[in-house]
Amino acid sequence: MAPPIPRLGLISALHQEQAGLIDSMAQPQTVNRAMRDYVSGHLWGIDTVCVLSRIGKTAAAATAATLIERFGVTHIVFTGVAGSVDPGVGVGDIVIADALVQHDMNASPLFPRFEVPLLGQALFSSDRHLSDWLFEAAGRFVAEDVDKMVAEADRELFRLNRPQVHRGLIGSGDEFVHGPQRRGELRQAFPQLLAVEMEGAAVAQVCFEFGVPFAVIRTISDGADESAPGDFMRFIERVASRYSFGVVRRLCGLG
Ligand code: SAH
Numbered sequence: 732m733a734p735p736i737p738r739l740g741l742i743s744a745l746h747q748e749q750a751g752l753i754d755s756m757a758q759p760q761t762v763n764r765a766m767r768d769y770v771s772g773h774l775w776g777i778d779t780v781c782v783l784s785r786i787g788k789t790a791a792a793a794t795a796a797t798l799i800e801r802f803g804v805t806h807i808v809f810t811g812v813a814g815s816v817d818p819g820v821g822v823g824d825i826v827i828a829d830a831l832v833q834h835d836m837n838a839s840p841l842f843p844r845f846e847v848p849l850l851g852q853a854l855f856s857s858d859r860h861l862s863d864w865l866f867e868a869a870g871r872f873v874a875e876d877v878d879k880m881v882a883e884a885d886r887e888l889f890r891l892n893r894p895q896v897h898r899g900l901i902g903s904g905d906e907f908v909h910g911p912q913r914r915g916e917l918r919q920a921f922p923q924l925l926a927v928e929m930e931g932a933a934v935a936q937v938c939f940e941f942g943v944p945f946a947v948i949r950t951i952s953d954g955a956d957e958s959a960p961g962d963f964m965r966f967i968e969r970v971a972s973r974y975s976f977g978v979v980r981r982l983c984g985l986g
Contacts, residue, residue, distance in 0.1 A: 824894050902921060
């Protein structure tokens with residue numbers, strides 16, 4: 732059964748992550764606004780607006796606000812990739828955010844470090860129901876679909892071996908984390924941090940301010956270390972794009 736979502740806003744950061752989803756839309760209609768294409772249509776029965784935010788917190792925040800104000804979405808899901816900062820979270824695993832933090836926010840000493848000024852909080856919780864549905868969809872995807880949807884050669888190349896689905900804290904910043912020092916600093920600042928990316932916590936803040944339920948799901952593409960830039964684009968094309976497609980299809984109630 733598909734969850735009761737009157738109008739879903741589905742944001743991705745990279746083109747490859749969104750390919751396939753738009754192809755699966757019934758009667759897609761595109762509206763260009765502020766340098767982005769908002770594609771509306773039915774995705775496996777759910778009224779959905781797909782959009783590429785592009786990369787970074789400002790891009791993601793502007794996109795989320797436009798989805799809400801102009802396209803009237805009632806829920807937002809962000810699908811994308813992230814770097815792992817937790818040794819228990821490997822490439823090919825999935826992380827669903829319980830909460831998000833802007834790890835580069837620092838207005839101290841005026842406000843506590845990481846707190847978003849005037850909101851009085853650093854952590855933004857995702858919507859419990861939507862995240863539960865995503866967790867279930869992701870679990871079914873890794874159990875039943877991943878071997879069919881990702882080629883064996885790519886599963887071997889990226890050592891995808893029984894991917895796991897985790898839930899926890901995701902950190903976002905305008906920074907591609909790719910070295911042991913920065914990774915270590917982040918782990919020290921947030922011992923419970925599972926993954927880092929560049930958009931989720933910005934969407935979280937906008938959704939909090941508008942009172943719109945949201946969830947963030949990320950496929951781990953790298954270990955936020957020296958090798959992070961390596962096979963990044965190949966991973967996005969061959970693996971992460973299949974994950975986004977497969978999990979959203981499960982979320983919408985197929986299979
Ligand atoms: N090489 C890409 C740029 C990718 S930027 C290009 O040329 O288009 C990284 C994207 O993946 C961002 O959208 C971010 O959310 C996510 N991401 C993956 N690994 C990350 C990491 N280690 N640190 C920060 N963001 C990461």
